[in-house]
Amino acid sequence: MTLRSRLLPYLLLAPSVAFLAALFLVPLVQTISLSFMEEGAPSLANYSRMVSDINFGPAVRNTFLLVLTVVPIQIVMALAMAMMLQKLPRGRDLVLWIWTIPLGISDLAAGLVWLAILQDRGYLNSALYGLGLIEGPTAWLTYETPVALFVGVVVAEVWRATAIVLVILVAGLQLIPKEYKEAAEVFGARPWTIFRHITLPLLKPSLQTALILRTVLAFEVFAVVYAIGGTNFPVLVGEAYNWQRNYQNTGVAAAYAMLIVVISLAATVVFLWALRTKPEQQP
Amino acid sequence: MTFIRTTFGLTTCKSASLVGAALVTGALLAHAAPASAQQQDILFLSTQLRPIEEAQKVRSVILKDFPGKVTYLVEEPPAFDVRMKAEGQAGKRTISVAGALHGELQPLVVSGDLTPIDDIATKLADRGIPANLMELGKLGTANQMYIPWMQATYIMVANKKALPYLPAGADINALTYDQLEAWGKALTEKTGKRLIGFPAGPKGLMPRFYQGYLYPSFTGGVVTPFQSAEAEAMWAKFKGLWQFVNPNSTSYDFMQEPLLAEEVWVAFDHVARVKDALTQAPEEFVTFPAPAGPKGRGYMPVIAGLAVPKNAPNPTGAAELIAFISKPETQVKTAVEVGFFPVVKATLPADLSPGIKLIAEGVAKTQNAPDALPALLPVGLGDKGGEFNKVYSDTFQRIVLRGEDIKAVLASQAGVLKGLMEATKAPCWSPDAPSQGACPVK
Numbered sequence: 001m002t003l004r005s006r007l008l009p010y011l012l013l014a015p016s017v018a019f020l021a022a023l024f025l026v027p028l029v030q031t032i033s034l035s036f037m038e039e040g041a042p043s044l045a046n047y048s049r050m051v052s053d054i055n056f057g058p059a060v061r062n063t064f065l066l067v068l069t070v071v072p073i074q075i076v077m078a079l080a081m082a083m084m085l086q087k088l089p090r091g092r093d094l095v096l097w098i099w100t101i102p103l104g105i106s107d108l109a110a111g112l113v114w115l116a117i118l119q120d121r122g123y124l125n126s127a128l129y130g131l132g133l134i135e136g137p138t139a140w141l142t143y144e145t146p147v148a149l150f151v152g153v154v155v156a157e158v159w160r161a162t163a164i165v166l167v168i169l170v171a172g173l174q175l176i177p178k179e180y181k182e183a184a185e186v187f188g189a190r191p192w193t194i195f196r197h198i199t200l201p202l203l204k205p206s207l208q209t210a211l212i213l214r215t216v217l218a219f220e221v222f223a224v225v226y227a228i229g230g231t232n233f234p235v236l237v238g239e240a241y242n243w244q245r246n247y248q249n250t251g252v253a254a255a256y257a258m259l260i261v262v263i264s265l266a267a268t269v270v271f272l273w274a275l276r277t278k279p280e281q282q283p
Numbered sequence: 284m285t286f287i288r289t290t291f292g293l294t295t296c297k298s299a300s301l302v303g304a305a306l307v308t309g310a311l312l313a314h315a316a317p318a319s320a321q322q323q324d325i326l327f328l329s330t331q332l333r334p335i336e337e338a339q340k341v342r343s344v345i346l347k348d349f350p351g352k353v354t355y356l357v358e359e360p361p362a363f364d365v366r367m368k369a370e371g372q373a374g375k376r377t378i379s380v381a382g383a384l385h386g387e388l389q390p391l392v393v394s395g396d397l398t399p400i401d402d403i404a405t406k407l408a409d410r411g412i413p414a415n416l417m418e419l420g421k422l423g424t425a426n427q428m429y430i431p432w433m434q435a436t437y438i439m440v441a442n443k444k445a446l447p448y449l450p451a452g453a454d455i456n457a458l459t460y461d462q463l464e465a466w467g468k469a470l471t472e473k474t475g476k477r478l479i480g481f482p483a484g485p486k487g488l489m490p491r492f493y494q495g496y497l498y499p500s501f502t503g504g505v506v507t508p509f510q511s512a513e514a515e516a517m518w519a520k521f522k523g524l525w526q527f528v529n530p531n532s533t534s535y536d537f538m539q540e541p542l543l544a545e546e547v548w549v550a551f552d553h554v555a556r557v558k559d560a561l562t563q564a565p566e567e568f569v570t571f572p573a574p575a576g577p578k579g580r581g582y583m584p585v586i587a588g589l590a591v592p593k594n595a596p597n598p599t600g601a602a603e604l605i606a607f608i609s610k611p612e613t614q615v616k617t618a619v620e621v622g623f624f625p626v627v628k629a630t631l632p633a634d635l636s637p638g639i640k641l642i643a644e645g646v647a648k649t650q651n652a653p654d655a656l657p658a659l660l661p662v663g664l665g666d667k668g669g670e671f672n673k674v675y676s677d678t679f680q681r682i683v684l685r686g687e688d689i690k691a692v693l694a695s696q697a698g699v700l701k702g703l704m705e706a707t708k709a710p711c712w713s714p715d716a717p718s719q720g721a722c723p724v725k
Contacts, residue, residue, distance in 0.1 A: 142530035230485045230534045247669035
């Protein structure tokens with residue numbers, strides 16, 4: 001191998017590495033230092049302000065509640081949808097295309113779509129009123145209706161981001177060789193057995209990818225919540241935004257950002273470990 | 284008409300074809316050698332009249348007859364502050380006229396980004412700007428730092444349908460907080476809906492209600508009596524009133540939409556944020572001052588001023604523009620178009636549109652109320668203004684929405700407020716008694 005051909009891969013990768021270093025590593029280091037500084041001196045003041053803030057507890061609780069509700073629903077739904085697609089004799093592309101429409105919509109726009117449906121004079125209330133189920137505009141998204149507000153956010157998030165899980169799982173399903181399934185059928189395995197003992201284990205790498213991606217993004221949920229719940233439903237990224245934008249305290253905002261990074265990293269490590277696939281188990 | 288709105292290098296334009304032109308203009312502005320002042324563009328950066336329709340009114344109506352070329356840019360207050368200071372530090376000033384609220388210009392004096400404009404003040408001496416407003420424009424220095432530009436305040440608006448439910452004997456123009464609560468109670472009982480509204484959403488101006496209305500009316504101050512016995516009684520009273528407030532209030536940023544949708548019948552907000560409702564359906568609404576408490580009828584006059592940044596690229600043009608804006612006819616045009624009122628002696632035309640007339644009435648009734656108690660916008664807090672507002676919003680959140688113990692909440696929030704005042708060393712502003720050094724929290 002010539003020197004040139006040995007260097008080529010690195011040369012080709014260099015721009016993207018430099019790009020990430022400049023636009024990801026540098027801000028990360030800056031954020032870490034910002035979060036541990038108070039008036040130019042090292043300090044934990046930002047973290048103590050963050051923890052003692054009135055919205056900190058609710059923001060942590062709401063974020064975890066959302067992740068623990070939304071991600072399992074999305075995985076189950078996407079898995080069911082992907083399996084149904086497999087069974088379609090024709091028109092599979094069209095159905096997949098329609099299901100992935102929300103992927104093309106920004107999260108803020110998705111939030112606004114659901115706001116239009118759920119607000120006092122929204123489509124939901126109009127429909128319920130038309131059916132004679134309610135007497136007039138009913139508020140679903142206020143601080144007095146936390147359960148309805150939470151359900152609203154969950155529905156919007158599930159609608160918006162299930163498609164990405166679906167795409168990953170559909171790709172994963174297509175990687176599973178047909179021979180396994182055919183062999184199982186020869187031995188008289190029923191569909192449920194095939195799903196549990198063949199499809200699911202072989203789909204593990206895809207599930208891992210989907211879980212990591214969705215969980216990390218769910219911890220960063222913001223625009224949908226902001227559009228639907230405003231300040232009635234504090235979440236971690238929303239608090240980081242408020243401290244940066246409204247209260248102009250970069251230090252506390254950086255502390256929130258660091259907390260989100262740590263939680264996301266921890267979740268990723270857990271999934272990498274819990275769903276690890278031994279080389280001999282790979283299809 | 285070309286306009287550029289530059290935020291961290293982002294350029295947005297009315298149409299794509301203008302992007303190039305705008306970029307070229309921007310580049311020219313940044314590097315232009317000081318050409319003749321008359322032909323040179325005057326960059327006018329403002330934190331006021333930001334909504335697109337209002338900014339467009341400024342460009343195409345209010346500044347239309349100005350002989351020079353003005354580019355009117357708008358920026359949200361935090362970004363305005365950053366940009367003014369960054370240009371100063373970089374030694375490359377592009378802005379020639381800065382328009383902002385009194386409290387937003389104050390930190391620029393401290394950072395040395397404003398230039399004294401006593402010469403402009405002398406030239407405008409015959410415009411009849413009240414002496415106390417001109418004094419405010421000195422921002423605590425010996426020199427004139429800004430020329431008052433326009434003024435506004437907050438008012439109450441009610442749908443005429445709510446008037447029959449006013450408590451017996453109540454004068455809508457001299458309401459007390461007790462009467463407002465009784466009104467809300469009657470509305471709720473008779474209609475089954477909570478019809479009072481406040482702008483307590485993420486971008487609403489609710490903190491100004493606590494700082495300019497509630498606290499002054501009940502305690503006679505804003506910072507010093509933060510956790511006084513009067514403040515405790517006040518929060519208990521407000522919690523009582525809140526039972527009749529529409530729960531969507533914590534999502535309202537502007538009150539004009541809920542007023543027009545009849546989601547609320549009685550609302551408090553800045554005049555600019557109820558203007559659309561009043562101009563669209565003037566026959567449906569009445570305007571009146573905010574209620575009074577035991578210490579008077581607190582109200583917050585909002586003064587915007589025009590300043591010239593240090594090393595402005597076009598100081599001559601800036602002086603001409605400021606003189607043009609403070610002309611009585613321009614001031615009247617401003618009132619008619621955007622609902623901010625003149626600071627100079629100017630008679631509003633008799634054929635004012637009914638909506639603007641309603642605003643003018645509300646403002647006049649507020650300013651001329653016999654028990655009026657003006658409370659200024661916070662001064663000297665610099666970039667801690669947001670955290671100052673947070674103290675009041677959090678107090679409201681904890682006491683009223685979460686039902687925490689009033690005394691305990693006030694004690695813990697007073698600690699935060701104290702830390703903030705000491706960090707900024709901001710002296711007291713009216714109606715708190717003047718202080719030596721940081722305004723005390725008692």
